[in-house]
Amino acid sequence: MPRTVTLGTLVTRCKQRADREGDSHISDSEWKALISEVYASEIYGVVADAGLPYFQSEQTISATGADSYAEPADHLSTIAIDRVLDASGRRDTMTELMAQEIDRWAGTTGDAYGWAHIDDQIFLYPNPSSGTYKHRYIAQPADLSSSADGTAVDLVNADGESALIWGVTVLAKSKSDEDVTLAMRMRDEARERMVLWAANRSLNSPRRRIVSDDALVGGIDPADWRWPR
Numbered sequence: 001m002p003r004t005v006t007l008g009t010l011v012t013r014c015k016q017r018a019d020r021e022g023d024s025h026i027s028d029s030e031w032k033a034l035i036s037e038v039y040a041s042e043i044y045g046v047v048a049d050a051g052l053p054y055f056q057s058e059q060t061i062s063a064t065g066a067d068s069y070a071e072p073a074d075h076l077s078t079i080a081i082d083r084v085l086d087a088s089g090r091r092d093t094m095t096e097l098m099a100q101e102i103d104r105w106a107g108t109t110g111d112a113y114g115w116a117h118i119d120d121q122i123f124l125y126p127n128p129s130s131g132t133y134k135h136r137y138i139a140q141p142a143d144l145s146s147s148a149d150g151t152a153v154d155l156v157n158a159d160g161e162s163a164l165i166w167g168v169t170v171l172a173k174s175k176s177d178e179d180v181t182l183a184m185r186m187r188d189e190a191r192e193r194m195v196l197w198a199a200n201r202s203l204n205s206p207r208r209r210i211v212s213d214d215a216l217v218g219g220i221d222p223a224d225w226r227w228p229r
Contacts, residue, residue, distance in 0.1 A: 008150065046191065056138060
């Protein structure tokens with residue numbers, strides 16, 4: 001279960017940690033901007049960079065025969081693109097094509113079995129005139145600087161909360177040229193625990209080689225195997 005704390009509560013806790021209660025030197029909007037900055041790099045970034053699908057989002061692509069489809073406005077990185085097989089929602093994960101493989105499939109039409117992500121566009125190969133495709137991706141962290149006090153912020157765990165509060169404290173105290181040695185040490189220790197948590201989660205979700213049973217790339221090897229459908 002995620003550790004969620006409202007943005008207004010985080011502002012209060014950061015003020016308390018930085019000993020800034022009742023101090024208008026930093027406005028509430030600036031506190032939120034500091035929280036947003038630290039959250040993106042110290043919490044969201046740590047978890048996303050570990051390769052976990054914790055912050056996964058999904059885009060539905062309805063094929064029309066177009067040359068390509070725009071990536072989501074909040075796209076950070078792609079996890080996979082699936083072809084929806086039927087009305088029940090069964091899916092087949094498609095193959096990401098290398099640059100050297102695209103020429104073989106350019107100009108072909110039919111159900112897509114492969115894809116390429118170039119700039120801000122997603123290309124499907126062969127080019128389908130219809131059908132539904134699901135793009136699973138990690139979204140950019142939300143900008144919390146103008147969010148309402150009641151906005152729920154997913155801090156992942158207790159160390160995430162600690163890393164955020166101490167990280168904001170470093171920025172707030174440095175603005176007044178105060179000593180931030182303790183705050184930096186506490187922030188770094190909490191961040192290290194976050195990195196360890198994310199690494200352990202990744203180890204418990206190992207990456208296995210998935211062998212496709214279609215002939216899109218290189219044909220079918222008799223040694224290939226795949227779980228039964």
